[in-house]
Amino acid sequence: MIAETVCSAVAAAGLGIAAVTAYRKRFLSAARIAAYSLVPLGLVMTGVVGWLADTAFSPTAWAGFAVLGVSWLLFMTTRSVERRGGGTRKERKAAKAAQRDAVAPAASAPSLAPSTRPAARPATKPAAGSSSDDFTDIEAILKKHGI
Structure with a gap:
């Protein structure tokens, strides 16, 4: 009852604003304002507002929304687990x-031709007692990573 009254008042106020706008010779804006203000009145006349008001204050409806939320959460969880490869043990073993079967057993080294491999750099060792002794650890790490 209160929701219908509020929607009717909003519609009446909107139509009043549309009339003032049309009086100022802004007919396109007035028509748009009238269209927006007639929406709540149409919702009241079709009974949608009453249905929404009954739904908003119904504990059964809120429990139904909670069940739908849990259902959605279960769907999303199972999809994410499935994408991460969390199938059954048999499926994982088969994969x-x-x-393993896809890899050739004799392919332990890359099959690049010698001409396509990058040229090896000559290793330069710093002179003993120089200030570059501090950087030997850093150089070792960089060589380890191929940099």
Whole structure:
């Protein structure tokens, strides 16, 4: 009852503003304002406002929304687990076996031709007692990573 009254008052106020806007010779804006102000009146006349008001204050409806939320959460959780490869043990074992079978057993080294490999840099060692002894650890780390 209160929701219908509020919607009717909003519609009446909107139509009043549209009339003032039309009086100022802004007919396009007045028509747009009238269209927006007629929406709440139409919702009241179709009964949507009453249905929404009954739904908003119904504990059963809120419990239904909670059940829908839990259902959505379960769907999203199962999709994310499925994407991460969390299938059954049999599926994981079959996938690992297929991956092992796909690799050639004699392919332990890369099959690049000698001409396509990058040229090796000559290793330069710093002179003993120089200030570059401090950087030997850093150089070792960089060489380890191939930099």
